[in-house]
Amino acid sequence: MGYAINIGLEVHLQLSTKSKVFCRCSTKFGSEPNSQACPVCLGLPGSLPVLNEEAFRYSIKAAIALNCKIAEVIKFDRKNYYYPDLPKNFQISQYDKPVAQNGILTIKTKGGLKDIRIKRVHLEEDAGKLFHKGGYSLVDYNRAGTPLLEIVSEPDLTSPDDTYEYLTSLKAVLRYLGISDCNMEEGSLRCDANISLREESSEGLGVKTELKNMNSFKGVRNALEYEAKRQASLLEDEEKISQETRLWNEEKGVTLSMRGKEEAHDYRYFPEPDLMPFTVDKVMVNHIKEGLPELPMARQARFISEYKIPEYDASVLIQEKEIADFFEKAIKKHDNPKGVANWMMGDITAILNASNISITQTSLLPENLARMVKMVDSGAISVKIAKAILPDMVKSGGRPDELVEKKGLAQISSKGELEEIISKVMAENDESVSDYRSGKKNALTFLVGQVMKATRGKANPGMVNEILLSKLN
């Protein structure tokens, strides 16, 4: 029997404000444990929370970019539960009046573009962190009170692959807004997934399970793939699926039951008495709207129409704003978008990935990349030489023409000089020469290779071919 899959995601995003959401403690990562905690974020008697305006602005930014309807009135609520990383025994969150609702994120799927509905976006505070060591546990409250944006989708995703796309697109949008670094490995973006299966012909949703503990987008996809199979085999055997929370075990590649799913009423939500509801300033919202950057999908469309690069290239380049910005700066200096795109998606990406850094953390300048591509295009250097100097350009920020000069790598394009080298190579390889003349045409490739070897890759390949052919024939 065929089953249709429904997946909904709850994404928690740490906002990159300098201070916490209801107090002035720093949100800096990696400080001495409990050095960034005050009476407010520790919930000591008599302390009162005050909303961080920047965190609120960030949440409005995200809501606009996700095409949500922004609330007229904002209200905070207490979500009550006990856990040692939660010093107040409640979390300030939002229940019935979130920042925004009813949005759309458009994603690319195998079947074309698809709109995924965003149910709600709300602002809340993060909890602290527990460290378990041997027989005891330690708690660090530095993270308690860090602003979190929760973005909940409707169960519109229909496969683990689409879910991966959704996360990738969401991350790109949020990174463009500059409101979070969205690093799942470091915990600034966390994601829980709901998944249910139903018979393809049926309308309603099946019983869902909630998956937690995924540490990467790939982890989310793998967990969903496992869970879809597990649920399908239960349904095949006419067994019941229980509504529960399951933990993804990355090492074993399985989901394991953790607890029954809690309901909203288990948290005894009630209005936060220390923060008054307030009306959203429409002028401020409009101001934020006008200041939004061009978002990834729009930029991709513009790259395709304006620079005539393939859709695939555009989709890769727009993923990170820094890369897209770099690309645009480089092609302003040398008008070969496809050439620049190839270098950025190939060698440069490989260098960045190898040392796990972003392009702005390197010394490579857009104008230097433009110069290098121009030198390749004009035949001043070969692709091989360009590849050889690129790591230096990334590391030290040097100009390609200066590096070529310094290393004596300039291409040999003098006809006289090349003819001399080629005659010598032909004399040393007379067997290949007669092979070629007797019809074994691929002997030419070997001879070209020998010339390149003799010149340490500096010979102009086009000229080598031309001179060799004229001498051979």
Ligand SMILES: [Zn+2]
């Ligand atoms: Zn504090």
